[in-house]
Amino acid sequence: MSKEEKYWGMSPLPLEEKRKIMNTEYFPKIHMYGLITSLIHALIIFLPVIYLALVHGVFPPWDIAVKAFIGIASIAGPYWVIEPISYFAVLGAAGTYISFLAGNISNMRLPVSAVAQEVAGVKEGSPEGEIIGAIGIVASQWVLSIITFAAALTVTAVVEIMPPGVKKAFDWLLPALWGGIYGQFGLRNPRLAVIALAICIPLVYSRILPAYLEIPVMVFGMAVIAIVLYKKGIWVKK
């Protein structure tokens, strides 16, 4: 399949014109809506706590609240900053707002955005990629809303009637997903795929870095390697 056929979804407009459309019609609105809905959500997230405190008069004493917060912050803290920066280039602007408002990034948003762009035949990081990725992640939010509501109502009953083998098979869902997405991107650049694993396996095995730094080191390390190889014209046409 030729490159033109593979990227059948790309618009014929010149890049400068596309960027102009994005910078006047797209990004300003996305950033405005993204900021407003995120700040509203930052309040909504505390509604269960506020409800318990105001209506039922229950709020943990501050020493317990602080202790609990430190417990979660020490685990999640690094990811608050690392994840938005690491994943932005793939999620795009709209995708980043949705992902950090409604979660499930590596297990759903990244694969959905990537598959939508692959099927639609657009290039990652292009204006078309931004729009297609956004549409894909919007769709994933609708499916998530329906499924989580269904799960909240029925999950215990449904899981009870599942044969044990089927239930157990869900333990392998994420490993299978990691394989699928690695295959998709490995096809795009097999050499970089081999390099990434060749660096990552010893890195993780040796436990030389704290676990929360492994993803950012791999993400930025691979970006630098890609830039160097490209600039030097190694393996890729400049």
Added chain:
Amino acid sequence: MPEEWLVIAMSWAMWLIGFITMGNALIQSILFLRVARRAGAKLGLKPEVLRRALHAAFITSFGPCLGIFVGMVPLVIALGGAVAFIRESAGVGSIMFELIAARSGAEAAGVPLTREGMTLLGLATILWTMAAGSVEWVIIGGVFTRWLPALRDKMGGGDPELISLISVAIMLGAFSRLFTTDNIMPAIRLARFAPLTAGITGLVVAVSWIKLADRLRKPWLKEYFMLLAIVLGMAVAQLLFGG
């Protein structure tokens, strides 16, 4: 008679909060879809492209959502459906995060994370921990995302080929770490081969399916590759090593 904390956790007010949480995320997604559609039309994207992307996204999200469905079991069992709905429809955290937050909150309040022994104070502490531990993502994502496009363009120097290559490299970087930690390390450290089998099956299925779709010149076939990779990966791992 169920205990007081459970009555409150399952009250209509908590379900209402769930709908408000989900609703805000839905409003955001609808606003974004409108902006994306309009900009897409101005860019000259074919309606066919948008339709295929939407279709592919629905099919692809289905697999991970089923995983989330099953993953919600411990959360529903421990704290009831309403709390699980509030947190999973649009509460930022993955199941893993929610369980860690719930554990951290329960521990600080000195209660076990089970229905027996849970108290109203325990529930309040858990809800506080879940909210206080995840709001940072919403604020950081909401406030700082506007500066990130410039960062990406700077990395790629405005060259679309290079920006595309960097995006591919970033995905390989992130997923090589997940593949290594979840698939390869259990095999090396614990001689557990099911995750690696699932991963390799998923990889082979994805690669073969994409190549087949390209060879047949039927790009729409790709809509199914991730769902197939997940289902076959799970099935092969379970049949060979599930026990």
